[in-house]
Amino acid sequence: MTMPENIIDWARKQGARVEHHDSEPVILEFSGRAQEYDAAQKSAAFFVLDDLQTVSVAGKDAADLLHRLTMNEMRRLNPGDSVINAFPDANGRLAAVFLLKKNEAGFELMVPGRKGKVVADWIEKYTFIEEVTCELKPDVDYFLLVGPESEAVLGMSIAENHFDRLDVNGISAHAGGVGGLFPRGVLLQVAREESTAFAQALVSSDSGPTVQAAGWQAYQLLRVEACVPEVGAEITPRQNPYEAGLQRFISYTKGCFTGQEVIARLDTYDKVKYTYTGLRLETREVPELPAPVYAGEMEVGEVTSAVLARAGDEVLALGRIRKKFLDEQSGYTVQTGSGSCPLFVRSCPHEHEQK
Numbered sequence: 001m002t003m004p005e006n007i008i009d010w011a012r013k014q015g016a017r018v019e020h021h022d023s024e025p026v027i028l029e030f031s032g033r034a035q036e037y038d039a040a041q042k043s044a045a046f047f048v049l050d051d052l053q054t055v056s057v058a059g060k061d062a063a064d065l066l067h068r069l070t071m072n073e074m075r076r077l078n079p080g081d082s083v084i085n086a087f088p089d090a091n092g093r094l095a096a097v098f099l100l101k102k103n104e105a106g107f108e109l110m111v112p113g114r115k116g117k118v119v120a121d122w123i124e125k126y127t128f129i130e131e132v133t134c135e136l137k138p139d140v141d142y143f144l145l146v147g148p149e150s151e152a153v154l155g156m157s158i159a160e161n162h163f164d165r166l167d168v169n170g171i172s173a174h175a176g177g178v179g180g181l182f183p184r185g186v187l188l189q190v191a192r193e194e195s196t197a198f199a200q201a202l203v204s205s206d207s208g209p210t211v212q213a214a215g216w217q218a219y220q221l222l223r224v225e226a227c228v229p230e231v232g233a234e235i236t237p238r239q240n241p242y243e244a245g246l247q248r249f250i251s252y253t254k255g256c257f258t259g260q261e262v263i264a265r266l267d268t269y270d271k272v273k274y275t276y277t278g279l280r281l282e283t284r285e286v287p288e289l290p291a292p293v294y295a296g297e298m299e300v301g302e303v304t305s306a307v308l309a310r311a312g313d314e315v316l317a318l319g320r321i322r323k324k325f326l327d328e329q330s331g332y333t334v335q336t337g338s339g340s341c342p343l344f345v346r347s348c349p350h351e352h353e354q355k
Contacts, residue, residue, distance in 0.1 A: 003167060007048050007141055014203070014213055022326075024051075027279060029215040037221050037310055039212035040183075044147035046202055047219050051189075052142040053116030058125060059104030059119040061130035062238055067109060069258055070100070071241065071341070073251040077102040080163045084249045085109075087122050088259030089337045090268065092240045095122055097231065100179060101163055106133075110142070110189075113231025126258075127349055140194035144178075145202075147220065149209035153202065158186050169201040180249065181229070185221040187188050217307075224307045224316050227278045227348030233304045234276065236320055242266060243320055245348075246274035248250075275326045276345040279303060279317040285336040286315055293321055295330040300319035303343070316346075 017028045018052055027048055029033045029036065039045040057066060067075055072085040082101040089095045096119045099110040111119050124136045151158055155177060156166055163176035190198045203213045214241045222228075227245065229235050235244045241263065250263060266270040266272050281287070286306045293301035301321035309316050321332070332343040 007050060007195055007199065010027050010199060011048065011213070011215075015241060016213070016215060025178065025210075026305055027215040028304060029217050030213040033217040033221065034199050034216075034310060036212055036214035036218035039210075039214065040146040040185075040218065042147065043209050044145055044149040044153050044211045045214040045218065046199070047141040047144040047146065048199070049112075049144055049182075049215050051112055053111045053114060054110060054135065054189075055109040055116050055119045055123070055139040056106065056135045056137050056142045057132065059130070059132040062108060064157055065123070065127065065130050065132050066100070067254070068256070069123070069255055071263065072100075072249045073254045074100055074107075075254075076326045077216060077290065079104050080176075082088055082161050082163060082176055082178070084246070085225075086211040086241065086246065086249065087119070088241070088257070088263060089237070090259055091239055091261040092262030094239055094241060094244060094246075095237060097235055097244075097246065099178065099187070101176070110322075113235075115231060128168075137306065139192045141190050141192050143177075143188040143190065143199065143220075144182055144185050144344070145188060145211070146183055146214075150186050152209050153205075155208070162187070163187075168198055171198045171201060173198060179228075182248075183219070183226050183228055206320050220305070221307050221310060221316075224305050224310075224318055227276075229276070229318070230305060234320075238268060239320075240272070241341075243274045243276055245318075274301060274319055274320040275323045276318070278311075278348045279319050279342050280344050280346045281306070281315040281334065281336070282344070283336055283338070283341045284308060284312065285313055285338055285341070287336045287341075291319075291334045293319060294333045294340075297324050300325040300330070300332070317343075321345075 011027045016030045070085045071283040085100040086097040087095040101108045120136045159176045160177040163174045169195050178187040229245045291303040292299045301320040303317045333340045333341045
């Protein structure tokens with residue numbers, strides 16, 4: 001029996017430039033970062049999210065267990081609803097983050113950064129007498145559709161934080177409006193055996209808006225521009241939710257959960273040491289990451305992500321700065337290949353959203 005073509009092979013056939021990072025293939029670009037970024041701003045761009053993994057959690061005690069382990073409210077979800085959530089550890093630091101979706105059988109945890117096993121192991125660690133099953137599912141692929149023409153491409157309205165079924169050329173998928181852990185767009189779940197046919201159908205349709213296949217470089221520009229944290233960069237087991245820019249996904253009213261007391265104290269007594277923020281550098285040189293941030297000669301934070309802006313005249317970045325120095329609006333610098341470079345704070349789009 002012929003095995004289904006995988007999505008990386010499909011991308012190569014479309015002319016994509018693919019390189020290996022940390023032994024994993026990464027689709028860097030199809031037709032150039034600028035063209036792909038512009039499509040996401042003006043029409044529709046289609047990204048392969050090959051680092052997103054699915055953990056299925058079911059059983060009569062699944063909701064209670066997940067409620068006790070997660071920091072965001074998830075008990076009032078209806079089938080199809082989704083919410084950004086995380087497992088804090090006992091010290092309030094982030095063991096794992098994910099998009100949690102309720103379905104008829106239980107829950108699906110969509111885990112970025114290829115951390116599906118971390119999530120599955122965490123659930124197993126805290127399962128004692130509960131009737132809960134937990135399975136890492138390798139048979140699902142994910143795509144992200146970004147741009148003002150996304151709904152027209154799919155031929156349906158997309159609800160924020162809710163997934164509905166759709167068909168593209170007879171191929172079934174689930175689509176939901178997302179943000180927070182992704183650039184704002186439509187997340188698409190497709191069975192792996194049909195994912196290449198689904199991708200081809202979207203980018204080669206003769207009717208409706210044109211869809212531009214896009215790669216990691218354009219995705220990173222959209223992500224950093226929108227101040228979206230990434231697993232391995234802004235989100236690590238060393239950070240609490242505030243330091244990773246995820247505080248708006250904490251429920252302070254849901255009751256007890258692992259790490260809840262520590263997180264509550266950080267908020268109540270203003271004990272957060274570092275503030276997650278957008279940054280920019282007036283240079284074309286992207287610093288080597290992570291890059292220490294200085295106020296005078298004192299190290300006060302770090303740059304965790306950085307990309308050259310679309311116009312090519314500055315570098316957009318994300319990072320953490322000690323709250324004391326951020327409150328004082330100190331002058332900051334960071335080292336690039338050419339020496340010390342001024343670093344400025346920029347606002348993030350989600351700062352203007354309701355919590």
